[in-house]
Amino acid sequence: MYQFNGVGMFRMYVSILRQGLIIGVVMVMLGTFAFADDTLSPSPPSQLTPPTVQTLGTLQRSELAASTTSTDTSMAVALGAVQPKQEGNISYITGGVGDEERASLESSKGQYNLWVMSASKSGEFIGETQLNLLDNKGQSLLSVTAGPLFYAKLPPGRYTIQASAHGLAKTQKIAVDRNKPSSIHLSW
Numbered sequence: 001m002y003q004f005n006g007v008g009m010f011r012m013y014v015s016i017l018r019q020g021l022i023i024g025v026v027m028v029m030l031g032t033f034a035f036a037d038d039t040l041s042p043s044p045p046s047q048l049t050p051p052t053v054q055t056l057g058t059l060q061r062s063e064l065a066a067s068t069t070s071t072d073t074s075m076a077v078a079l080g081a082v083q084p085k086q087e088g089n090i091s092y093i094t095g096g097v098g099d100e101e102r103a104s105l106e107s108s109k110g111q112y113n114l115w116v117m118s119a120s121k122s123g124e125f126i127g128e129t130q131l132n133l134l135d136n137k138g139q140s141l142l143s144v145t146a147g148p149l150f151y152a153k154l155p156p157g158r159y160t161i162q163a164s165a166h167g168l169a170k171t172q173k174i175a176v177d178r179n180k181p182s183s184i185h186l187s188w
Contacts, residue, residue: 092142
């Protein structure tokens with residue numbers, strides 16, 4: 001049996017979510033709960049520390065399954081998950097400023113075949129990098145303000161990346177394969 005209250009509730013929720021036990025966001029915010037087998041029920045009143053926690057009853061995990069679809073995206077955003085974006089036939093994600101966001105990006109990295117990292121010469125990540133992606137004919141395919149990490153799923157081919165940050169500009173040509181990622185490290 002696990003018991004949660006205060007700050008530890010959110011961290012334990014993340015742990016349980018990662019273990020495959022999906023629990024509604026509302027339940028995490030409502031108070032102290034005890035988990036036993038397949039049920040979610042409030043702790044006995046004598047164990048409650050916050051005076052504002054109310055007993056709401058017992059829920060079966062199966063009762064929560066239907067409601068998690070709409071909250072999954074909300075929780076992913078709350079947990080630092082970066083949502084993919086689409087422009088034309090290019091899917092991409094970018095960010096990486098905080099630890100949670102960086103972890104989310106790294107976990108999705110394998111789905112993309114272009115990896116761009118922007119950092120200072122001392123190794124510190126740099127956000128707010130303007131990236132322009134051009135096809136082999138010089139046509140602009142994507143223009144985005146990227147975080148320190150930028151991952152894109154591109155059709156195989158040759159591309160030019162124009163990047164600018166902190167008043168500096170760089171241009172780099174790259175060949176992208178369907179199954180093997182191509183990587184660029186922009187050092188400012």
